[in-house]
Amino acid sequence: MEISRNILFVVAAALTNDRGEILLQQRPMHAQMGGLWEFPGGKVDIGETPEIALVRELEEELGIIVAAQDLVPETFASEPLGERNLVLLLYRCTTWSGVPTAIYASDIQWTLPQDMADLPMPPADYPLVRKLQGI
Numbered sequence: 001m002e003i004s005r006n007i008l009f010v011v012a013a014a015l016t017n018d019r020g021e022i023l024l025q026q027r028p029m030h031a032q033m034g035g036l037w038e039f040p041g042g043k044v045d046i047g048e049t050p051e052i053a054l055v056r057e058l059e060e061e062l063g064i065i066v067a068a069q070d071l072v073p074e075t076f077a078s079e080p081l082g083e084r085n086l087v088l089l090l091y092r093c094t095t096w097s098g099v100p101t102a103i104y105a106s107d108i109q110w111t112l113p114q115d116m117a118d119l120p121m122p123p124a125d126y127p128l129v130r131k132l133q134g135i
Contacts, residue, residue: 006084011054012041012125013066014074014092014132015100021112022132024119025061025105035106037119039090039128050089061105064098075131079124088124090131 015023024037042057044050051068058066071091079086102108111119113132121129 008081008084008086009044009050010041010086010088011044011050011057012039012088012090012128013054013058013071014039014090014128015058015064015096016092016094017110019110021110022116023062023100024109024111024116025102026107026109028104028106033122035120037109037111037116037121038125040100040105040108051091054091058096061103062098062100062108063103064096064100066093066096070095075128077124077127081124086124088128090128 023040025040027034027036027038029035040058040061041054042061044053048056051071054071055066055068058064071093074090074092076090077088079088100108113129116129116132117126
């Protein structure tokens with residue numbers, strides 16, 4: 001079975017601190033959907049598992065080290081994106097090394113799930129927010 005080339009797989013992390021807050025990052029203004037708040041993560045490259053892609057993305061974007069076994073699948077969302085379809089896989093993570101720093105993003109903030117819906121976010125993130133609010 002061949003996976004369609006029209007599907008874009010993206011992974012994201014709900015990095016959760018001991019107060020139940022989740023780290024969000026703000027997309028740079030020059031980027032597509034600039035200024036919107038999102039879960040850190042990114043595209044799954046050819047040959048990568050989703051977990052390895054997320055480990056790589058978290059190091060690149062936030063400067064933190066996460067072990068693949070500490071990523072717990074939480075939920076997913078599917079959203080049309082131009083000619084393709086975005087499939088966004090969300091993992092929860094409560095353990096990492098280092099202090100998250102906005103390397104790629106314009107800003108980062110810790111936010112309680114019930115406050116996330118008030119932030120401007122990409123459309124695919126809102127179903128993930130609703131799921132996190134129900135937990």
